[in-house]
Amino acid sequence: MSPGGTPRVVLVDDHGIFRSGVRSELGRAVEVVGEADDVAPAISLIEEVQPDVVLLDVHLPAGGGAAVVAAVRERFPEVRFLALSASDAPEDVIGVIRAGARGYVTKTIGTAELLDAIRRVASGDAVFSHRLAGFVLDAFASGGAGDAAEPVKPSFDPELDQLTTREREVLRLIAQGYTYKEIARELYISVKTVETHVSSVLRKLQLSSRHQLTRWATERRLA
Amino acid sequence: MCPPGCSGDDGSMNEPTWPPRSPEEGNFPHGPWHRGGWRQARMQRWHGRWNWQSLRRDPEDRLVGGVAAGIARCGPLNPTTARIVLIIAALFQGVAVPLYCVAWLLIPEGGSEGDVAEGTASIWSRARHDSRGIALAVAVASLLTVILLISGVFNATFLESWGWPQVVTGACLVLVWRNGSEHEQARLRRIVAPLENLGPEGTRRASMVRLGLAGVLFAAGLGFVLSSRETYAVVRPVIGVVLVIGAFVLLLGPWWLRIARDLVLERQARARAEERSDMAARVHDSVLQTLALIQRRSDDPAQVTQLARAQERELRAWLFEGRAPGSMSEVTSLVEGVRRIQQDAEARHGVPVEVVTVGDCPLNDDLGALLEAAREAVVNAAKWAQVPVISLFAEVTGQDVEVVVRDRGRGFDPAAIPGDRKGMAESIHGRMARHGGTVTVQTAIGEGTKVSLKMPLGAVRSAS
DSSP, rough: OOTSOOOEEEEEEEHHHHHHHHHHHHEEESSSEEEEHHHHHHHHHHHOOOOOEEEEEOOOOTTEEHHHHHHTTTOTOOEEEEEEEEEEHHHHHHHHHHOSEEEEETTOOOHHHHHHHHHHHHHTOOEEEEHHHHHHHOOOOTTOOOOSOOOOOOOGGGGGGGGHHHHHHHHHHTTOOHHHHHHHHHHOOOHHHHHHHHHHHHHHHHHHOHHHHHHHHHHHHOO | OOOTTTHHHHHOOSSOOOOOOOOHHHSSOOOEEEEEHHHHHHHHHHHOOOGGGGGGSSSSSOOSSHHHHHHHHHHHHOOOHHHHHHHHHHHHTTTHHHHHHHHHHHSSOOOOOGGGGOOOOOOEEEEEEEEHHHHHHHHHHHHHHHHHHHHHGTTOOHHHHHHHHHHHHHHHHHHHHHOOOOHHHHHHHHHHHGSSSOSSOOOGGHHHHHHHHHHHHHHHHHHHHHHHGGGTTHHHHHHHHHHHHHHHHHHHHHHHHHHHHHHHHHHHHHHHHHHHHHHHHIIIIIIHHHHHHHHHHTOHHHHHHHHHHHHHHHHHHHHOOOOOOOOOOOOOOOHHHHHHHHHHEEEHHHOOOEEEEESOBHHHHHHHHHHHHHHHOOOOOOOOIIIIIIEEEEEEEEEEEEEEEOOOOOOOOOSSSSSTIIIIIIIIIIHHHHOEEEEEEEEEEEEEEEEEEEEEEETTTOOO
């Protein structure tokens, strides 16, 4: 983070108008250190400036935002990605999250909430939009029981394959449009605990080898 | 029914009068193991628990005169047990029936809730002064005597032994009929009503004919049955039974018909009431909502016209094509229904609705109602909450479907909603309750509103 405490941000989106819109929206609250409009320029830009947060469009001309995350993440683990999407298609969202993004928000998000999300991601927390929370609940809903024809291959850590009751509660409230602060009040826990739960869900989402995750996302696309 | 000799007994130590002891039993010394002694002790205990001072006929818990319940009340006895004993006794001992009637006549009626002090005088205290009634009772008794004398010719021993005590029964019933208290007479009329004419005055003669015919059939049938022990053909009792059954059909047929008719009427009334409340909910959801919307947008003629036209189309579709307004009839799955709600709300009220669904399942009636209630909650939020966005969350779990409608708006005081506002009461609570669902509303002024609707899944299987 820059000395002033404002996160250094790179914008990756193929629409110039959207980029300038976001840039002016974010104003002085963050420091926009660069913009890119496709996968390859984005990778080289990120390697060059090493920002705190990359605001990453899920759809890019040369491929998904997931490709950018996958290329950079190994070498620069301290660079965090916040996925932005207009489409809400579950396979895109799940794909970019599983590649390593720490958050997902829709492009319709308000300025204050976007700033909040950027700060959260910069400090290492996870950010779930209400839609993503719904996806995760849905993907983890079937309780680990796969089809008989296609047996479940459990993760190395079986705990990754299911959500705890508390995590489920938190996700349900996120899906209902609650902010972290409202969730904390509703469940009588601290905001920090809410963040911990969400981060834990994110970890499960990224590491679980539930075949359902990918298959579920594909099915939802077809439906 | 209390057997003779027990009433008024104060449970004397050495001579319990009931049950009467056999002579040889009384001759034995009372040893500790002796059956008679044990029995006596038990009788004493039993008698000790009876309080005959409070013997009143029970005006509340009664089938005919309230005698059985009244007696049961005096001691540790269940009224139903008393009744069963009484009926069995009446079947085998003809004396039981007139005894009951005499008790009916002599035991005063208790006040409401068995209050002894409040009780009325016995019927006999009034019947004593009813000279016409006494004359009528004597006439009935002598008529019965004549009938019994004549039937004695048939040599039917059972009928004879059972029938003679009924001479007293007849006389007592006449007195009770004439002198019973007001509500008691009304009750008797209700019991006898099926035997009388049923409807308007015009049928009175018809019912007299019917009763007469039934009487003739009954007597003839009984005659056939009773005389069959002679060496006559085997068919005769069969004819007799058929005739008796015929008499019963004639006698009670109209009564059965009326019961059946009442049942049908009641069911129709219930169906109508349900239909009406369903219709009220639908009219509210469509027409009343649109009218409210028009009032709020009265400064925008184009909008008003558009709303009015849309409402007109919807109303026509409902009235003439039977397509219920806002019905989810073409919608087949929960997610589809939720999306429809979102589209409608955004188009009509211009408030974005953020939808999140978890799982999906096919719709049934219950889930249709759930969606309609959810739509109502969304519309309420769009109209009153004054918020930029409404959250609509639907989740299918193993056992139920939950829909949560939430806004961060003004909120409201649930207690302050006027009674004629249909929205919450009928369209949401009523609808959900009728289909076995539950509603939770979390709200306070300035705190936003959260309506959680939960419908058990029952037979519907999750599609995912």
